[in-house]
Amino acid sequence: MRKLKKVVKIGNIAIGGTNPVAVQTMLNVPVKDIAGNVAQAKRVAEAGCQIVRVTVPAPEDAAVVAAIKEAVDIPVVADIHFNYKAALAALDAGADKIRINPGNIGADENVKAVADACNAKNVPIRIGVNGGSLEKHILAKYGAPVPEAMVESALYHIRLLEKHDFDNIVVSIKSSNVPRMMAAYRLLSEQCDYPLHVGVTEAGTARMGLIKSGMGIGGLLMEGIGDTLRVSLTDEPEQEVLAGYDILRAAGFAVAGPEIISCPTCGRTQYPMTDIAKKVEARLQADHFKKPLKIAIMGCIVNGPGEASDADIGIAGGKDEALLFIRGEKVRMLKGDADAIVSQLVEEIYKL
Numbered sequence: 001m002r003k004l005k006k007v008v009k010i011g012n013i014a015i016g017g018t019n020p021v022a023v024q025t026m027l028n029v030p031v032k033d034i035a036g037n038v039a040q041a042k043r044v045a046e047a048g049c050q051i052v053r054v055t056v057p058a059p060e061d062a063a064v065v066a067a068i069k070e071a072v073d074i075p076v077v078a079d080i081h082f083n084y085k086a087a088l089a090a091l092d093a094g095a096d097k098i099r100i101n102p103g104n105i106g107a108d109e110n111v112k113a114v115a116d117a118c119n120a121k122n123v124p125i126r127i128g129v130n131g132g133s134l135e136k137h138i139l140a141k142y143g144a145p146v147p148e149a150m151v152e153s154a155l156y157h158i159r160l161l162e163k164h165d166f167d168n169i170v171v172s173i174k175s176s177n178v179p180r181m182m183a184a185y186r187l188l189s190e191q192c193d194y195p196l197h198v199g200v201t202e203a204g205t206a207r208m209g210l211i212k213s214g215m216g217i218g219g220l221l222m223e224g225i226g227d228t229l230r231v232s233l234t235d236e237p238e239q240e241v242l243a244g245y246d247i248l249r250a251a252g253f254a255v256a257g258p259e260i261i262s263c264p265t266c267g268r269t270q271y272p273m274t275d276i277a278k279k280v281e282a283r284l285q286a287d288h289f290k291k292p293l294k295i296a297i298m299g300c301i302v303n304g305p306g307e308a309s310d311a312d313i314g315i316a317g318g319k320d321e322a323l324l325f326i327r328g329e330k331v332r333m334l335k336g337d338a339d340a341i342v343s344q345l346v347e348e349i350y351k352l
């Protein structure tokens with residue numbers, strides 16, 4: 001059951017409440033390379049990214065926010081560390097959300113300046129707690145970045161904003177340790193009503209990063225926790241976006257785009273199934289195919305159609321041919337090599 005949180009608007013995207021879980025990523029081009037950031041922002045938007053974040057280390061870097069906003073239609077988040085003037089400059093440049101930890105920006109008047117400026121523009125703030133960089137006094141109290149320490153840190157930053165009548169807040173409480181991160185989010189979700197940005201931080205390169213994110217983010221989503229997500233991968237941000245949707249799909253959320261179901265193959269397989277499955281997936285991805293179809297690519301005619309009986313369309317391999325089935329009905333045999341079978345299947349997919 002989804003835990004219903006306060007609704008927060010980030011530009012034209014609303015999160016919290018019953019709004020769909022929004023997928024976001026962060027650009028990784030050097031901030032001074034504005035053209036490079038703009039090009040990457042366009043690529044992630046094309047991949048389906050709904051909220052894009054960019055770092056703004058200093059006030060003069062806020063120009064990147066304005067340039068990205070000019071180029072894409074999705075909300076832009078300015079990521080700020082320590083320099084509250086950079087937050088104010090990013091707001092002036094049109095940032096739709098500020099990611100900042102108020103406890104890290106010095107005097108209370110700095111916090112008030114950012115809170116007031118965000119309130120005036122109705123721009124939310126995300127507090128981003130990271131298990132690896134907890135406040136010294138909290139770490140000293142708990143001795144380790146345990147979930148309770150992370151939650152205390154989040155509540156500490158939340159109160160610093162609430163003190164200045166600011167409650168347009170999103171919170172994340174990430175760790176690279178999956179059990180710890182999950183426990184922290186569960187605890188925080190019980191204690192606050194603000195929408196949660198979920199993610200496993202420093203998750204790693206594609207393989208381990210996907211496993212950790214699938215477990216951590218997917219596990220929380222299945223418990224009803226999470227209003228927006230970012231998959232952190234040591235990879236291109238587009239890959240983070242695609243992974244975000246796949247995690248949502250795997251967790252049972254309605255997501256646009258096809259879901260490929262394929263068997264692991266076994267000794268019964270007599271056609272180039274791995275090649276075909278990869279080519280079908282790549283082709284639909286390149287076409288930005290958006291219909292939410294279940295497409296099965298199965299290794300053999302004996303078990304394939306039955307095992308994929310809930311697919312909308314699928315094939316099951318024979319020798320140099322494949323049986324096409326649509327919603328459980330056997331339709332006809334597709335003949336030819338891998339490429340010929342791929343193009344005939346894709347043609348049938350487009351007819352549905």
Ligand code: SF4
Pocket residue numbers: 263264265266267268269298299300301302303304307
């Ligand atoms: S569907 Fe056929 S080929 Fe695939 S794993 Fe099952 S038995 Fe093997």
